[in-house]
Amino acid sequence: MDPSRPESIPDPAVRRISLYLRQLEAFSRKDRRTVSSKQLGESLSLTDAQVRKDLAYFGQFGHPGIGYNVDELITKLRQALGTDKTWNVLLVGAGNLGRALMAYRGFESKGFKLVAVFDGDASKIGKQAGPHLIQPLTELGRTTRAQSIRVAIVAVPAEAAQDVADQLVEAGIRGILNFAPVSLNVPASVTVNSVDLAVQMEQISFAVSLSSIGQPP
Amino acid sequence: MDPSRPESIPDPAVRRISLYLRQLEAFSRKDRRTVSSKQLGESLSLTDAQVRKDLAYFGQFGHPGIGYNVDELITKLRQALGTDKTWNVLLVGAGNLGRALMAYRGFESKGFKLVAVFDGDASKIGKQAGPHLIQPLTELGRTTRAQSIRVAIVAVPAEAAQDVADQLVEAGIRGILNFAPVSLNVPASVTVNSVDLAVQMEQISFAVSLSSIGQPP
Numbered sequence: 031m032d033p034s035r036p037e038s039i040p041d042p043a044v045r046r047i048s049l050y051l052r053q054l055e056a057f058s059r060k061d062r063r064t065v066s067s068k069q070l071g072e073s074l075s076l077t078d079a080q081v082r083k084d085l086a087y088f089g090q091f092g093h094p095g096i097g098y099n100v101d102e103l104i105t106k107l108r109q110a111l112g113t114d115k116t117w118n119v120l121l122v123g124a125g126n127l128g129r130a131l132m133a134y135r136g137f138e139s140k141g142f143k144l145v146a147v148f149d150g151d152a153s154k155i156g157k158q159a160g161p162h163l164i165q166p167l168t169e170l171g172r173t174t175r176a177q178s179i180r181v182a183i184v185a186v187p188a189e190a191a192q193d194v195a196d197q198l199v200e201a202g203i204r205g206i207l208n209f210a211p212v213s214l215n216v217p218a219s220v221t222v223n224s225v226d227l228a229v230q231m232e233q234i235s236f237a238v239s240l241s242s243i244g245q246p247p
Numbered sequence: 248m249d250p251s252r253p254e255s256i257p258d259p260a261v262r263r264i265s266l267y268l269r270q271l272e273a274f275s276r277k278d279r280r281t282v283s284s285k286q287l288g289e290s291l292s293l294t295d296a297q298v299r300k301d302l303a304y305f306g307q308f309g310h311p312g313i314g315y316n317v318d319e320l321i322t323k324l325r326q327a328l329g330t331d332k333t334w335n336v337l338l339v340g341a342g343n344l345g346r347a348l349m350a351y352r353g354f355e356s357k358g359f360k361l362v363a364v365f366d367g368d369a370s371k372i373g374k375q376a377g378p379h380l381i382q383p384l385t386e387l388g389r390t391t392r393a394q395s396i397r398v399a400i401v402a403v404p405a406e407a408a409q410d411v412a413d414q415l416v417e418a419g420i421r422g423i424l425n426f427a428p429v430s431l432n433v434p435a436s437v438t439v440n441s442v443d444l445a446v447q448m449e450q451i452s453f454a455v456s457l458s459s460i461g462q463p464p
Binding site: 041044045047048049051052056073074075110111112113117119126127129130131133134135136137139140141142180181188204205206207211212213219221223225226227228229230231232233234235236237238239241 | 258261262264265266268269273290291292327328329330334336343344346347348350351352353354356357358359397398405421422423424428429430436438440442443444445446447448449450451452453454455456458
């Protein structure tokens with residue numbers, strides 16, 4: 031068994047691995063060479079025990095009396111997350127949000143390269159979206175195979191999202207980042223992460239409403 | 248005590264309230280009048296018991312033998328989330344992602360109205376960003392008071408985000424939707440929800456990498 035690819039890591043631990051990586055990259059930019067589990071946890075409000083437990087899922091990285099080597103740990107965590115290589119990604123939905131995501135530079139710096147753009151609206155097909163020609167959904171299978179794409183971003187209206195998801199699964203997509211405000215039904219072999227921006231805002235309005243009770247407006 | 252504003256609702260329940268609301272809105276668009284807890288839970292892969300428990304935090308809405316009245320429940324849940332009124336929202340960061348979020352129509356339809364845009368880059372001040380003139384951060388306090396803004400969206404680079412958050416808190420902002428890939432330290436009276444798009448993608452690449460082990464490439 032490959033120790034960098036364990037089978038039973040809890041989701042919250044995987045999420046924290048991303049946060050550790052973000053923090054380690056910040057340390058590396060400041061030319062820091064080593065870090066302790068306490069220092070790594072501090073800025074994320076986590077205990078050193080939690081940090082050590084999470085990292086232990088992926089192997090033994092610490093050096094007694096020294097801590098973790100920053101660049102070595104970055105390399106190992108990227109391997110663990112699968113971002114030591116570049117992933118070709120496709121986008122479905124060339125509307126406002128889709129174009130915004132195309133312009134967002136935070137994906138490519140983390141190993142995700144947008145290589146194809148699709149839209150279900152016939153009037154958009156063949157038009158330019160940044161460096162990409164917008165393709166019809168009928169090309170999904172061919173493009174996915176030709177460019178070895180396994181991950182897709184869905185930025186279509188709620189009512190179109192399940193149909194798009196079905197076509198993505200059919201085309202061989204294995205992971206979907208979904209911005210449509212709807213739950214997608216996919217086979218267990220396909221991973222969906224949903225980002226519903228309105229839900230995020232509602233959580234904030236709920237908390238702010240609560241904390242304001244009894245206070246002057 | 249106002250039963251629509253309870254103090255001790257777990258975060259996951261609040262998040263599910265948003266999902267119920269999304270589902271109820273879909274039912275309402277299809278002119279559906281009533282729904283059972285089972286039907287409401289089904290599309291979200293939740294049990295009817297979970298649905299009833301979550302809704303019970305906010306009051307007794309069900310009608311024996313009939314289920315929930317769709318439009319009545321929508322009204323009650325919007326009141327509970329604080330989105331029965333419109334929230335004025337400000338945006339800090341008029342870069343690619345910020346402009347994308349400005350163009351995103353999903354916020355306003357849920358009760359969040361973007362009324363002011365700020366940027367720390369002096370060269371952007373006074374320029375147009377959609378319908379808004381970009382303001383300097385020195386105007387935060389004045390604008391926040393003048394327009395009764397309590398919620399902010401942060402779409403600035405990681406290295407600027409904490410400083411921006413400090414200024415937002417100082418200006419009276421009580422809730423922050425943070426897109427900068429960094430943890431923000433704020434007082435307990437301020438709510439932060441972070442959306443790190445690269446973290447979301449890393450979770451997907453991790454899952455897809457895992458599920459591909461032993462499979463042909």
